[in-house]
Amino acid sequence: MMTLETLASYVPQKRLEVEREYQRLGLTQNEARVFSRMYELSHCPVEEGSEEEMLLKPCKELFQQAPHIKQEVVLLVYAHTGTISGVWGQNMASLLVRRLQLPNAVAIGTSSNNCVSIFSALSLAKHYLQNALPNSKALIVVGEIADSFELRIVPNVAVIGDAAAATLLSLNGKGPSILAHSIHNYPGYSQGIWLPTNSDAYRDFAANYQLRLQSVIQDVLRQADITMDEISYIIPHNVNILIWRRAAEFMNIPIEKIFLKNISETAHCFGADMLINLHSLKNSEELHSGDKVLLISAGVGGLFGTSLLLYS
Template sequence: MTALVAVSSHLPETVAVAELQEPLGLDDQQVRRFTRLYGLDRICKSPLSEAELLVAAAEKLDGLRGQEDRVKYVIRAKGMRTTAPYPVSPVHQVRETLGLRHAQTLSVADHGCATGLLAMDVAGTLLAADGDPDALALILAGDKTFTPFTQWVQDTSIMGEGMAAILVAPDGDRDTVRGYASRIHGRTDGVIDLTPEIAKHARKIYQDALAEVVGAAAEEAGIGIPDIDLVLPHNVNRVSWTVAAKNLGLPNDKFFLDNLSATGHCFCADPFINYQTVTELGLLKPGDKYLMTAAGLGQTFAAMVLEH
């Protein structure tokens, strides 16, 4: 089964939400909502380019050093469709810098902040088809907020520039993928902007759609939702996960939200940044079943169950 070999992240210096009030055009009420209600405090921001941020994350991967020749695929997981101005290609810059010129390179997108989990599934599929038990895939997750559209989701979250690098193997004896589910409740015209109409629809379906993919991933893993030991969500806001915990019948303390106030919502890198933190804290025991889950613009929902 697809396995996580190593995960690293780069978290830039942070700025307070209050310092972003003028740049984002927030009023006082919105600042209070984001900080007091949603639990956001500081947001990762960096003057570095997207490629430099991704390299900073990948260079911390101990499992990559000396194993570069085993990397068959470099997969860029993008929360946004466009993450750099044409003709800049951050993923190719990263591949060259890391010395992975022989690796096939591709990007996955259009699942919004659920794209990181899609990239995990794509990596597992490619490695299984490759047939080489020693092959590896490197996933690069996270986005640079280089346009006003990418800096915040109105009345929902503020985006950070933390990045994650994930090394994936076709099989392993820990952190193996047991179940994955993804659903798109999008529009035929492909519009993802949160217009009042789309935002209303997104709020209406959000919790039920999230519960459906969590249930589907758990079923594929052969467990029930109550059997999940820890949830590593994307850091959208505290309220959404408080409601989700009640809707899923899980206690609030099973949701790891400690990074939410410290990083902001770092697109599809969040679950992996959270994974690195909980492993460093020793919060996962051998055999624990943990859930990575996320929702993205365009009403895309995903959940993945792994066994530590």
């Protein structure tokens, strides 16, 4: 069974105040008020350096305590949302392997599942480690910079913040075990962020959002043979507070189970949300042995994903 050995995250200190600095986000004042007051997306972290340096920060933190682990890393998976990451023509995954000096690591990037790509990365890591030498580890890196208005704002849905996270995984290490994970893909939304908000497809996606979120959760619970009542915490993507309140009501989940403390400070950080939130929850010392934790995300293009962790 794959375990999540160590975890690190980085969120830039610089924050834009959405309601006050709305023009820098490409918003009207009224749009900014909706995002800030209704969706509680009041702040947006902005990275002033390069995407490469931002991604390296959580990775370096992981290796600071045990530099020798670099020899055991056989795979680096960079999960990102935008098709292009960093400089055009540059392979960010390979660049990270070189900068981190990982002599035995194969570099892979994945972005086809947008904000659910973190779960694709987990699947890639598991399959690769199953055919690797004992004690081998995989490094998953996730995050990117929203460097245009189109990336910074998902209309009527989310404000996008800059951030990065990284985690080391193995098949025989210590840490929370990954009991199950699943991705559901629904056709008809291939326009992604360019899907017109007045289209039938957009309305269909919104109308079925909660049901499909529930479906992927139930899939993972069935795989692990547990019930929702046994879940201690739900770690969401930070799309907005309103969606999660509706989800809690739709699925009859106590809102207190859903970790929502970061939404107002980090906004939605593409696929990095879950690891950032998990890192925050871990640092809060509220997790205990035996706790079961659900990581949940949805992505434009009709994608829904979740993973189930068991803390020991």
